[in-house]
Amino acid sequence: MFINATKEKMEFDEKHPLIEIKHLQKVFGTKEVLKDVNLIFPKGSTTVILGLSGGGKSTIIKHIVGLMKPTSGNVVVDGVNVSTCSEMELREVRKHIGYLFQDGAMFDSMNIFDNVAFPLREHRKDLSENEIEEKVMKMLSMTGLDAERVAKLAPNELSGGMRKRAGLARAIIMEPKIILYDEPTSGLDPITSDLITQLILHLQKELGVTSIVITHDMKESFKSADYLAFLFEGEIIEWASNEEFNNTTNPYVIQLLSGSGKGPIQFND
Numbered sequence: 001m002f003i004n005a006t007k008e009k010m011e012f013d014e015k016h017p018l019i020e021i022k023h024l025q026k027v028f029g030t031k032e033v034l035k036d037v038n039l040i041f042p043k044g045s046t047t048v049i050l051g052l053s054g055g056g057k058s059t060i061i062k063h064i065v066g067l068m069k070p071t072s073g074n075v076v077v078d079g080v081n082v083s084t085c086s087e088m089e090l091r092e093v094r095k096h097i098g099y100l101f102q103d104g105a106m107f108d109s110m111n112i113f114d115n116v117a118f119p120l121r122e123h124r125k126d127l128s129e130n131e132i133e134e135k136v137m138k139m140l141s142m143t144g145l146d147a148e149r150v151a152k153l154a155p156n157e158l159s160g161g162m163r164k165r166a167g168l169a170r171a172i173i174m175e176p177k178i179i180l181y182d183e184p185t186s187g188l189d190p191i192t193s194d195l196i197t198q199l200i201l202h203l204q205k206e207l208g209v210t211s212i213v214i215t216h217d218m219k220e221s222f223k224s225a226d227y228l229a230f231l232f233e234g235e236i237i238e239w240a241s242n243e244e245f246n247n248t249t250n251p252y253v254i255q256l257l258s259g260s261g262k263g264p265i266q267f268n269d
Contacts, residue, residue: 018043018178018210019064024073025234026059033059035234037073041227046204046211048221050256051231052265057214058102060231061180064212065097066090078177095123098171098179098209102186106155106163113151116140116170123174139169142206143199161192165199172203179203181213185220193220200224218257222246230256232265 017040024037033056041047051057062068063075066082074083080093106115116136120127127135140147143165155163164184171179181200185193197220204211215221221228228245230238230253238245238253248254255263 016043017041018078019212020076021060021063022074022076024060024063024075025071026056026063026068027071032234034070037231037234037236039229039236039239041210041212043210044204044208045226046200046213046224047227047229048213048215048225049229049231050215050218050221053216055231056234057231058182061099061182061212061214064178065094065099065180095174096177098174098176100164100167100171100179100181100184102183105167108155110155111151112140112153112155112158112166115155116151116166116173119170119174135173136169139173140166142172142203143169144195145169161188161195164188164192164196168196168199168203172207172209175207176209178210178212181211181215183215184213185215185217193217194223196220197223218259 019041021037021039024034025032026034037060039047039060049057049060059068063070064077064082070083074081076082077093078096080089082090082093085093106112107118110118113136116139117132120132120135124132137147137151140150145162145165150158150162150166155166158166168184184196184200188196200211200213201224203209211224213221213224222242225242225245227239227241229236230250232252238248238250240248245253246257251264255265
């Protein structure tokens with residue numbers, strides 16, 4: 001039996017959540033990926049979602065942005081139930097959400113400038129090209145890139161870390177309330193991983209965003225997280241502040257943190 005005080009903690013959390021997930025279930029064919037996920041994301045905080053590979057972490061954030069519809073349950077983002085809202089309502093919600101995909105998800109046919117400018121050209125018809133250029137260069141610089149040089153390059157001319165930062169510039173170009181990070185440090189060296197983590201912290205402070213991070217990187221998790229959640233077998237079995245999570249008595253979390261093959265989490269061959 002799981003040790004889980006998650007629901008009780010959430011009910012009495014003093015911060016009003018910007019995002020609330022209630023009894024989220026997602027079934028693909030005969031496979032139940034998400035069984036009964038309950039999560040809150042307090043406004044202005046960074047929450048890291050941890051879990052085993054293929055356990056459904058990315059599925060959660062795809063529901064938040066409306067890329068997937070739940071089999072059952074609800075996902076409420078800033079007062080809007082994205083599980084049941086119309087396409088027009090969903091389009092409005094997405095304007096306030098930045099999404100950093102695992103691989104950066106750059107358009108290969110566009111240079112970096114046009115990649116970053118893409119959301120503005122789609123959603124901000126009121127802006128002139130000069131205003132778009134000013135915003136693009138500002139966001140590239142904010143993510144630590146040499147804007148003048150990088151803007152003209154193609155995505156395949158950038159290193160993995162630079163692509164992640166360019167993807168982050170595109171994710172924040174609409175000045176979102178929420179940023180979703182899908183494995184932001186995956187495949188990066190420790191120095192570049194730390195740089196990405198510092199950017200997450202900087203953007204939270206500079207833009208006041210609510211951040212959700214999906215990751216396997218335990219070291220970087222504790223640097224950036226205000227809260228951590230552990231998804232296991234389709235449910236959140238622990239949700240706690242950074243300090244509480246690190247000092248938990250939950251044996252599943254203890255095994256996760258230790259990286260040990262011994263414990264209640266069993267692996268089938």
